[in-house]
Amino acid sequence: MKMTSRWFLLRTCVAAMALASPIAACSSTPSGPSTTSAEVGATHYAKTCALCHGAHGEGYVADNATALNNPEFLTTASDDFLRRSIARGRPGTTMSAWDRLHGGPHDEDAIVAIAAYVRTWQKEPTVTLSEARINGDATRGAATYAARCASCHGATGIEGPNVHLGNAEFLAVASDAFLERAILRGRPGTTMQGYQGKLQFAEVADVVALLRSWAKPVATGDVPIPGTLGPIIAHPDGPEPAFVVGNRYTSADAIKAELDRGAAFGFLDARPPSDYVTSHIAGAASVPFYEAKDYLFALPKDKWLVSYCGCPHAESGQLADALLASGFTKVTVLDEGFYVWKDRGYPVRTGAIP
Ligand code: HEC
Numbered sequence: 601m602k603m604t605s606r607w608f609l610l611r612t613c614v615a616a617m618a619l620a621s622p623i624a625a626c627s628s629t630p631s632g633p634s635t636t637s638a639e640v641g642a643t644h645y646a647k648t649c650a651l652c653h654g655a656h657g658e659g660y661v662a663d664n665a666t667a668l669n670n671p672e673f674l675t676t677a678s679d680d681f682l683r684r685s686i687a688r689g690r691p692g693t694t695m696s697a698w699d700r701l702h703g704g705p706h707d708e709d710a711i712v713a714i715a716a717y718v719r720t721w722q723k724e725p726t727v728t729l730s731e732a733r734i735n736g737d738a739t740r741g742a743a744t745y746a747a748r749c750a751s752c753h754g755a756t757g758i759e760g761p762n763v764h765l766g767n768a769e770f771l772a773v774a775s776d777a778f779l780e781r782a783i784l785r786g787r788p789g790t791t792m793q794g795y796q797g798k799l800q801f802a803e804v805a806d807v808v809a810l811l812r813s814w815a816k817p818v819a820t821g822d823v824p825i826p827g828t829l830g831p832i833i834a835h836p837d838g839p840e841p842a843f844v845v846g847n848r849y850t851s852a853d854a855i856k857a858e859l860d861r862g863a864a865f866g867f868l869d870a871r872p873p874s875d876y877v878t879s880h881i882a883g884a885a886s887v888p889f890y891e892a893k894d895y896l897f898a899l900p901k902d903k904w905l906v907s908y909c910g911c912p913h914a915e916s917g918q919l920a921d922a923l924l925a926s927g928f929t930k931v932t933v934l935d936e937g938f939y940v941w942k943d944r945g946y947p948v949r950t951g952a953i954p
C-alpha cells in the first residue's frame with residue numbers, strides 16, 4: 601500500500617506549537633505501522649467499525665460516532681489511546697469493548713492491526729504531549745463547563761450526546777494535556793470548535809481540573825461471554841404480533857404492547873456480547889451483527905424477530921439485513937434502540953442469561 605512511503609523514521613522535536621499555550625510539545629513523524637498489520641486491520645475495520653465511524657473514519661454514520669480521521673485527534677491520540685479505546689470501549693455508550701477479554705470479537709493482534717489501520721489516516725506529525733498535571737480549579741471550571749460545554753457533553757459529562765467526557769475509560773486514556781489541547785484547538789470539521797481566544801488559558805485549566813475530578817477507577821476483570829442462544833421465542837404459542845412485513849422499524853411502545861399480550865416473537869441483541877452482558881432486553885438472544893451468519897441456522901423463519909442495538913439502527917440494521925438476505929421476512933428493528941427501551945422502564949436484565 602502506498603501509504604508506507606509516507607512514514608519516515610525521522611523524529612524531530614519542536615520547541616513550540618503554533619499554539620501559545622504552556623504545554624510543551626514535541627513532534628515526531630509517525631513511526632509507521634507495518635503494512636500487513638494495517639491491511640488486516642482494514643478488513644476488521646470494514647466489518648465492525650465502518651457502520652458507525654464511516655468507511656474512512658469520517659465519523660457520524662451512526663449517532664455521535666466520532667471522526668477518527670480528524671487530524672487533531674490522530675496527532676494527539678497515542679497508540680495506547682487508540683488500542684485501549686478500541687479494546688475496552690467506552691462502557692455506557694454505544695462504543696463497545698471490542699477485544700475478546702471483554703466479550704468482543706477481536707484478539708489482541710486484531711486490535712493492534714485496527715489501530716494501525718486507523719493510524720494510516722494520519723497525515724501530519726504526531727504531537728507528543730506533556731505528561732504533567734495541569735493545575736486548575738474544578739469549582740470555577742464547573743461554571744465555565746455548564747455555560748460552554750454541557751449542552752453537547754452533558755451536565756456531568758455522561759449525558760451526551762457527544763463524547764462522554766466523564767467516562768472512566770476516556771479519562772483513563774486522556775491526559776490533561778490531551779484535554780487542554782482538544783479544548784483549545786477543537787476538532788475542525790466537527791461541531792467541536794476550538795476555544796483558543798474564547799476562553800483564557802486559566803479558564804481552560806479550570807475546565808480540565810473539573811473533567812479530571814470525574815475520573816474514577818475503571819472496571820477490571822473478565823466479562824463472562826454469553827453461552828448458548830437459549831430459547832429465541834418467549835411465548836411460542838402466543839398470538840402473532842401485529843408487526844408489518846416490510847416495515848423496517850417498529851416503535852418501542854408497539855413492541856412492548858405485543859410483549860405484554862404474550863405475542864410470539866423474539867428479541868435479537870445485535871451488539872457485541874460485552875454490551876449484552878452489561879444489560880440487555882429481558883429474554884433477548886445475543887446475536888452479534890458481525891457474525892450473524894453463524895447464528896442463522898438456530899433462528900426460526902416462521903416467527904417474528906426484533907433486532908436491536910444501542911446506536912440505535914446501525915448494528916441492528918446490519919443484523920436485520922443479514923436475516924432478510926437469508927430469506928427471513930418477519931424481521932423488524934426496534935426503532936428507538938436499547939437505551940430508550942431501558943429508560944422507559946421496560947424489562948431489561950444483566951448477565952449472560954437471556
Ligand atoms: C455502534 C456504533 C459504533 C461502532 C460499531 C464502533 N464505534 Fe467507536 N465510538 C462510537 C461512539 C458513539 C463513540 C463515542 C463514545 C462517547 O460518547 O464517548 C466512539 C468512540 C470511539 C473511539 C474514541 C474516540 C475519541 O475521540 O475518544 C475510538 C478510537 C473508536 N470509537 C474506534 C472504534 C473502532 C476501531 C471500532 C471497530 C472495532 C468502533 N469504534 C466501533 C460508536 C461506535
Ligand code: HEC
Nearest residue numbers: 666667670748749752762763779782783787790791792807
Ligand atoms: C456544539 C457541541 C459541542 C460543544 C459546545 C463542545 N463540544 Fe467538545 N466535542 C464535541 C464533539 C462533536 C466532539 C467530537 C468531535 C469528533 O468527531 O472528533 C467533541 C470533542 C471534545 C473533546 C475530545 C474528546 C476525544 O475523545 O477526543 C474534548 C476534550 C471536548 N470536546 C471538550 C469540550 C469542552 C471542555 C467544551 C466546553 C468548553 C466542549 N467540548 C464544547 C461537541 C461539542
